[in-house]
Amino acid sequence: MNKQQKESSHKTNDSASSQDKINSELKLTQEAIKCKRVLELDKSIRYAGMCASDGTLVASEYKKEITPLIDETELEFAVKLSAIRAMERDVLSTKLGRPMYSIASYENVKRATISLDKGMFLLVSFERNADDALIINKIMNELNISYTLSLCELGSRLAQSLQDPLSVIRSLVEISKKRHSTMNKELSDNFDTIERISLKISHHIHDVLTFVRASPLQLTYTHWQMF
Numbered sequence: 026m027n028k029q030q031k032e033s034s035h036k037t038n039d040s041a042s043s044q045d046k047i048n049s050e051l052k053l054t055q056e057a058i059k060c061k062r063v064l065e066l067d068k069s070i071r072y073a074g075m076c077a078s079d080g081t082l083v084a085s086e087y088k089k090e091i092t093p094l095i096d097e098t099e100l101e102f103a104v105k106l107s108a109i110r111a112m113e114r115d116v117l118s119t120k121l122g123r124p125m126y127s128i129a130s131y132e133n134v135k136r137a138t139i140s141l142d143k144g145m146f147l148l149v150s151f152e153r154n155a156d157d158a159l160i161i162n163k164i165m166n167e168l169n170i171s172y173t174l175s176l177c178e179l180g181s182r183l184a185q186s187l188q189d190p191l192s193v194i195r196s197l198v199e200i201s202k203k204r205h206s207t208m209n210k211e212l213s214d215n216f217d218t219i220e221r222i223s224l225k226i227s228h229h230i231h232d233v234l235t236f237v238r239a240s241p242l243q244l245t246y247t248h249w250q251m252f
Contacts (some may be wrong), residue, residue: 056084059168063147064088066163069155071134078112078144080105094133104148107138111146128157137161141168184230191230195223 056075063073064086072093074085082104087093095103114124126139135157139147147168151160198216205212 057086059147060084060086062167063149063164066167067151067155067160069152070149070160071152072148072150074100074104074148075141076104076108076146076148078108078146080108083145103136107136107148108146111138111140126161128161130157139164187226187230191223191227195220198223 060073
């Protein structure tokens with residue numbers, strides 16, 4: 026690689042690194058803004074934070090006049106525990122449905138963990154005597170949180186649920202044909218029809234899964250002065 030190519034490569038890497046940093050800061054700003062909006066919803070809300078599924082805290086806001094009950098290290102530990110418990114509740118989601126939220130009531134405070142999109146969780150604490158159902162409803166309305174499945178999600182779940190039965194059908198047909206090599210033409214034609222239709226449905230399932238497989242959203246930074 027010559028000197029010009031190296032310089033070009035360094036510029037490209039620096040540009041990519043700079044864009045990644047800007048996108049990361051943009052995301053953090055967006056999450057922090059959401060937390061501030063949550064704090065303003067009700068006077069009893071003490072804290073709002075957002076974390077990823079691995080327990081990484083991406084935004085954290087206390088109400089100004091509030092004295093935290095736990096320090097920063099304890100907060101990070103509590104966030105990781107909340108993320109772990111939220112993921113544990115997700116284990117039975119195929120049968121019970123997607124977890125919406127959970128509330129833990131302590132002597133001094135109440136804490137809620139609310140499921141968001143893309144593996145994110147909203148963590149909220151509020152006063153012990155607060156109406157938790159009212160607060161949860163306010164938060165969901167403010168952030169437009171909806172647990173209604175989209176068309177793509179429904180298509181994906183339906184397609185995946187059909188894959189296993191189809192595999193079983195095709196396997197049974199194949200086994201039956203091997204066991205009954207001297208079957209009559211009518212039965213053989215029926216088996217061939219089942220195989221052909223199963224294969225056709227499998228192709229349709231593959232098309233559906235390919236269609237609903239969404240790519241990660243690519244955020245780009247635009248300075249507000251450009252508007």
